[in-house]
Each structure stands twice: as C-alpha cells, then as structure tokens.
Amino acid sequence: MRAKRNVLTFLGEKDWLITLLWFGFAFLGAITEISRGQYNNFLIFRQVFFHLVHQQPLYIEYPSEYFDVNLYGPVFSILIAPFAVLPIKIGALLWSVAGAGAIFYAIRQLPLQRVQQNIILLLCSQELLGASGWFQLNQFILALLILTFAFTIKGKDYLATLCIILGTLTKVYGIVGLAFFFFSSHPKRFIAGLFLWTGLLFVLPMAISSPAYVINSYQEWLMALVHKNAKNQSDLASFQDISAGGFIKRVLRLPDLNDLTVLIPGVILFAAQYLMLRFRNDANYRYYILCSVLLFPVLFSSSSESPTYIIAVPAICIWYVIQTPARWKNIFLFFAILLVSFSHSDVLTPWFRKNLAVPYALKALPCLVLYLMIVYEILTRQFLSITKSATTPVDSRLQELTHA
Numbered sequence: 001m002r003a004k005r006n007v008l009t010f011l012g013e014k015d016w017l018i019t020l021l022w023f024g025f026a027f028l029g030a031i032t033e034i035s036r037g038q039y040n041n042f043l044i045f046r047q048v049f050f051h052l053v054h055q056q057p058l059y060i061e062y063p064s065e066y067f068d069v070n071l072y073g074p075v076f077s078i079l080i081a082p083f084a085v086l087p088i089k090i091g092a093l094l095w096s097v098a099g100a101g102a103i104f105y106a107i108r109q110l111p112l113q114r115v116q117q118n119i120i121l122l123l124c125s126q127e128l129l130g131a132s133g134w135f136q137l138n139q140f141i142l143a144l145l146i147l148t149f150a151f152t153i154k155g156k157d158y159l160a161t162l163c164i165i166l167g168t169l170t171k172v173y174g175i176v177g178l179a180f181f182f183f184s185s186h187p188k189r190f191i192a193g194l195f196l197w198t199g200l201l202f203v204l205p206m207a208i209s210s211p212a213y214v215i216n217s218y219q220e221w222l223m224a225l226v227h228k229n230a231k232n233q234s235d236l237a238s239f240q241d242i243s244a245g246g247f248i249k250r251v252l253r254l255p256d257l258n259d260l261t262v263l264i265p266g267v268i269l270f271a272a273q274y275l276m277l278r279f280r281n282d283a284n285y286r287y288y289i290l291c292s293v294l295l296f297p298v299l300f301s302s303s304s305e306s307p308t309y310i311i312a313v314p315a316i317c318i319w320y321v322i323q324t325p326a327r328w329k330n331i332f333l334f335f336a337i338l339l340v341s342f343s344h345s346d347v348l349t350p351w352f353r354k355n356l357a358v359p360y361a362l363k364a365l366p367c368l369v370l371y372l373m374i375v376y377e378i379l380t381r382q383f384l385s386i387t388k389s390a391t392t393p394v395d396s397r398l399q400e401l402t403h404a
Contacts, residue, residue: 155186
C-alpha cells in the first residue's frame with residue numbers, strides 16, 4: 001500500500017497531467033453520451049429557461065420535449081441561460097465542461113498544498129466521468145459548497161453567502177453550507193449577506209418573466225419536491241434513494257422504514273460535532289466539518305442517485321489527504337473509491353452492479369462509514385492527534401510512512 005501512496009504523490013506533482021485528466025474525463029463523459037443521443041437531463045435544464053421566459057409551468061411533464069420533470073428552482077433558469085441559447089449538443093458539452101471547471105476552481109481555493117489538491121482531483125476523476133455523462137447540476141452544487149467553506153475561512157462572507165443562497169434556490173442542497181457560519185470572523189456580515197442574496201436571487205428571474213409567475217413557481221417547486229420525495233421512498237427498485245436510508249431499507253428488507261428514522265439520528269450526529277466548536281480555528285476540525293457537510297445531503301436525501309456522489313467522493317479524498325499516514329487509511333481509501341466510484345461500472349463486473357451494487361445501494365456504505373468515523377473522531381478529539389496539519393505537503397508525510 002506504500003507504493004500506492006507513492007504513485008498518488010508522483011501523479012499529484014504533475015499539474016499538467018491532472019488538468020488534462022480532469023477536463024479530458026469531463027469531455028469524454030459528455031461527448032460519449034451526446035454521440036448516443038442521451039442527453040435528456042440537459043434538455044430538461046435547457047427548457048427551464050424557455051419555459052420561464054414564456055411563463056409556462058416549470059414542474060409538469062413535457063413529453064414532446066423530454067422525459068421526466070424539472071425539479072430545480074426558478075433561479076436555475078439564469079444559471080442555465082448561457083448554455084440554453086446555444087445549439088443543443090454544444091450547450092450540453094459546454095455545460096459538462098463548465099461543471100468540471102467549477103469543481104476544479106473550487107478545489108484550488110482550498111488552503112491545501114498543490115499536491116494535495118491534485119490528489120483530490122485525481123481520485124475524484126472517475127466519479128466526474130460518470131456525472132459529466134449524466135449532464136448533472138451536482139458538479140455545480142459541489143463547487144458551491146466547497147467555495148462556501150473556502151470563502152468563509154478567508155473572510156469573504158458575501159461571496160460565501162452568495163454560494164449558499166444560489167445553491168439553495170437551485171437544488172436545496174446548498175442550504176447545508178450554513179454549517180460554515182461558525183467559521184466566519186464576521187457573523188453580522190455573514191447574516192447580512194444571506195438576506196441580501198436571498199432577496200436579489202429571489203427576484204432575479206422576474207427580470208425575464210413576472211413577479212406573480214416566479215412566486216407561484218416557488219410554491220409549485222415545493223410541492224414538486226414533496227411529491228418526488230414520497231415517490232423515491234416508495235420505489236426501492238429504482239436508481240433513486242441511494243442513501244443511508246435506502247441502504248438500510250434494502251439490506252434489512254424494511255421497505256416501509258420511515259426516512260425520519262435515519263434522518264433524525266443523522267442530524268443529531270451532525271449537530272453533535274459542534275460540541276467541539278471551541279476548536280473552530282483548528283484546520284483539521286474545519287476540514288472534518290467540510291467532509292461532513294459534503295456527505296450529509298447525499299447520505300440523507302431520498303433523491304440521491306449514482307451521479308449525486310460527485311458531491312460525496314471529495315469528502316473521502318479531503319479526509320484522506322489531511323491524515324497522518326497509516327496503512328488502514330490507505331486500505332479504506334482503496335475500497336471506498338472502488339465501491340463508490342466503480343460499483344456502477346463494469347470494472348466490478350455487470351453481475352456485481354446488477355445483483356449487489358444497485359439492489360443494496362452499496363455506494364452509500366463507505367460514505368456512511370466515513371460519516372460515522374468523522375463524528376466519532378471529532379467527539380473523541382482524535383482530529384487533534386493528527387500530527388501534521390492539513391497544510392503539510394503529502395510528500396513530506398509520505399516520508400514518515402515510508403520510514404515507519
């Protein structure tokens with residue numbers, strides 16, 4: 001396993017290789033599905049803009065235009081607008097590449113050594129490949145959450161709160177960025193930013209539609225989300241609810257298990273991490289909270305599906321690069337990435353995907369284990385025993401492992 005860490009460090013030192021691999025995977029994932037004519041998600045996204053401009057309902061089916069329904073907030077019409085006005089295939093391709101660019105930029109804003117950032121990008125590249133082929137919004141949600149963290153600890157509260165509100169008014173997941181409020185050096189400015197951006201982004205779509213239409217659309221959006229949540233919980237045979245709740249229901253064969261049975265303990269555990277808030281200025285504590293924030297909306301949402309894990313996988317990688325080297329951590333990383341990023345591919349065989357990964361929502365398992373481990377290590381203050389800070393270069397810590 002030491003050789004594996006050496007390989008990661010060797011590759012992580014090559015900026016050009018990481019950049020080429022990262023954007024190459026995004027391009028490959030998108031262009032492969034475009035060539036097959038499979039870009040339904042982008043058609044949904046694209047039409048949000050035109051439906052809003054023409055003040056048509058945003059949350060009903062349009063079978064002549066695309067399959068399924070839109071589930072994103074009215075402000076999403078502004079985000080998708082530059083891509084919607086392009087020819088469909090070009091817009092779809094650029095949408096996926098832009099999502100990769102957003103994550104790339106966000107990772108670069110983390111106060112980590114360059115090689116650590118590159119290792120995170122390298123380990124997330126397979127998950128990006130899949131998400132890019134699905135033309136997901138999740139890449140942008142991930143970027144917004146990481147940027148919220150980075151901007152908050154850098155004192156850029158207005159930019160941090162912009163990311164929170166933009167994420168919340170598009171896919172709700174962005175609301176978990178509020179967890180970083182306690183890292184702000186200017187709490188009053190942070191709160192002011194929340195009110196400022198909520199007002200501005202709420203009314204922004206009205207500039208290309210009308211106030212009454214946008215207000216009504218937000219009401220319809222809420223009803224659509226409630227309906228979608230109920231549907232996800234009732235259909236365990238689908239590719240939805242690949243979450244902690246979905247995993248428990250499938251493994252224990254409890255299809256009628258109330259999601260609150262899993263969500264409430266999850267929330268309590270998340271809140272318990274703030275019992276150690278006196279260590280808010282400790283870099284490792286901050287990164288542990290970031291990892292929890294990235295894991296939480298994926299693990300405890302019934303709408304989580306395979307491409308949603310582009311949000312969770314970076315948590316595994318960030319946790320790994322800040323650790324004091326240990327063999328078991330290398331082993332955990334190997335199996336976590338294998339199970340999360342490759343369980344829905346042919347790498348672990350189609351039989352594994354069909355009979356184990358999908359029926360039992362196995363993508364959630366490593367993330368759930370890490371979530372519980374992070375909470376435990378915070379409550380027992382084990383993050384303080386990490387001998388090197390998160391800003392110590394990985395290659396320096398590698399020498400400790402090699403000579404251990």
